[in-house]
Structures are given as structure tokens and as C-alpha cells.
Amino acid sequence: MSAAAAVLFDLDGVLVDSRAAIGNSMHAALVARGHAAPPVEQLHRYIGPPLLWAYSQIVGEPIDAPEVVALAAAYRERYRVASLTETLVVPGIVDVLERLGATHALAVATSKPRPYSEPLLAALDLRRHFAFVGAPALDDELQSKATTVCSALDALGCERAVMVGDRSYDVEGAHANAIPAIAVGWGIGDAHELREAEAHVGAPAELPAAIERLLG
Numbered sequence: 001m002s003a004a005a006a007v008l009f010d011l012d013g014v015l016v017d018s019r020a021a022i023g024n025s026m027h028a029a030l031v032a033r034g035h036a037a038p039p040v041e042q043l044h045r046y047i048g049p050p051l052l053w054a055y056s057q058i059v060g061e062p063i064d065a066p067e068v069v070a071l072a073a074a075y076r077e078r079y080r081v082a083s084l085t086e087t088l089v090v091p092g093i094v095d096v097l098e099r100l101g102a103t104h105a106l107a108v109a110t111s112k113p114r115p116y117s118e119p120l121l122a123a124l125d126l127r128r129h130f131a132f133v134g135a136p137a138l139d140d141e142l143q144s145k146a147t148t149v150c151s152a153l154d155a156l157g158c159e160r161a162v163m164v165g166d167r168s169y170d171v172e173g174a175h176a177n178a179i180p181a182i183a184v185g186w187g188i189g190d191a192h193e194l195r196e197a198e199a200h201v202g203a204p205a206e207l208p209a210a211i212e213r214l215l216g
Contacts, residue, residue, distance in 0.1 A: 005215045006158035007100055008134070008149060008174075011110035011117055012047050013166035013187030015093055015126060021079060021086035022047050026054070029074035033067070035059060047188050048167035050111055050141045051075060063142070072141075076116075083116055084123045090186060092204035097129040099208055107152040109134040109163065109173070113141055132156060145173030153177055162214050164207065168193045180214045182207065 012018040023040040030037035035058075037043075046054035055071040056063040100106060107130055110117050114135040121127040134152035136143035153161055163174035166187020171194060174181035183194035185202040194200065199210040 005103075006105040006107060006153070006156045006161035007211060008107050008109045008152050008161060008163045008179075009130075010048075010163075010165040010167070010170045010187075011108055011112055011121070013189075014164055014184055015090060015108070016120070016124065017088045017090055017186075018047065018083070018086075019044050019188075020088075021082045024086065025075050025079040025082050026058075028078050029055075029071050030058070032074050033071055035071075044188060048111065048169055050136075050143075052141055079116065083120050087120060087124065089124050089126065090204060094126075094129075096204045096207050097126070100211070101129055104211075105156045105158050106130050107132040107134060107156055109145070109149045109152045109170075111136065111141075111143070111145060111148065111169070113138045144176075145169045146176035149173040149177050149179075153179070160215050162211055165189075165197075166194070168196070171197050182210050182214070 009015055023043045026043045027037045027040045051072050052063050052068055055068045059067060061068050097106065112135060115138050117135040118133060132152055132155040134148045136148060149163060161179045163170055163179055163181045164184060165171060165181060166184050167189040171181040180198040182199045182201060183197035185200065198214060201207055201210050
């Protein structure tokens, strides 16, 4: 494969296991704001899309409603610290990044706002693997995944690319930019949600071969 190929990675659910940090923070915000909070495990399905959208769905209010905005603020107050202490690097992913980084341009394309994604990647010693981190500004949290993927592709300037994700938003964002998607089996989304992906892998070690098939 030529060096003019890029691999874009989603963050939560692909590079890191953030279920505890995000789930516990979402739950704590709901409790703090006086809502009946579902079990933390039931909140995991909201990992991936923008936070305001998630709380809008949970409490049944418009995405710009004051209560939704207040919940997001309460979440961030806890998550700012929890993200750095309760997030785990997916086992085996570092070896894959080192292998791929020798021949490809690597980037992150995440819906997690930059003020949280950059410090998290740095704290987990993952930032060094990526030439660019595509992430929305805090005041542009509703940025579509298609736009985020586009920003990463523009920054890398590679002729060919593939997106690695764990939710349907990642697949849709890839296809909106005319690149294939690889769905991982260790994240949040299930096989049905990810059925439109061009490839599926069950472990990080399977990624290089899947990437080679799509970009070779």
C-alpha cells in the first residue's frame, strides 16, 4: 500500500473504552438535575453522537432546551476529570497504531469536542500516533460526523482513506465522504447497526488486514 493512504479512527469505543467515564457522567448529571436516571448500562447506547442530542433523547426535550443545555454542562463538570481517570485504552490498539503509522497517515475523527478529545488522547499517550485530530469546537458540538471526517481528510491530503468506527454515524460519515468504513466489534454499535460497513473486525489485530483489503 502506498503512503498516500490514510486511516481515520473514531475515539470512543474504537481507540478507548469510555463506557465508565461517559456512562457515569451522564448518570450523575441526570441525578444532579433531578431526573429519574436509568441504569448506567442503558446510557451506553448514547456514546457516540453529540451530547446535546443524547440528553434531548433521554429527557424528551428539544435539543436547544435550557434543561438539555444544563444537563450537558453538569455532565462536562464531572467528565472533565473522569475522562482522564476512568477511560481505558483498548487492549492491542497501540500495537496496531504503531504498525499502521509506519506506512499510513493516521487521524482521529471524533464527535467528542476538542477540549476533551485532545487532553484525553494526550493523557493516554495516544496523541503521538496521529497527524491530526478532527473534532468539533465546544460551541459546535452538533457538527455532523460527515463534516468531522471531511476536516480530517482535508488536513491529511491523502488520495485514499478508510474510516474505522463503532457506530452507524461513523459509517455514514465515511460514506458521505466517499470512503469505505470498517466496523469494530468491541465498541458500542451492534452488527445490525453497522451492517452498511464494508468490513467488520472482531479484534484490533484484524485491522491491518482489513485495511489492506480495502485500500490495497
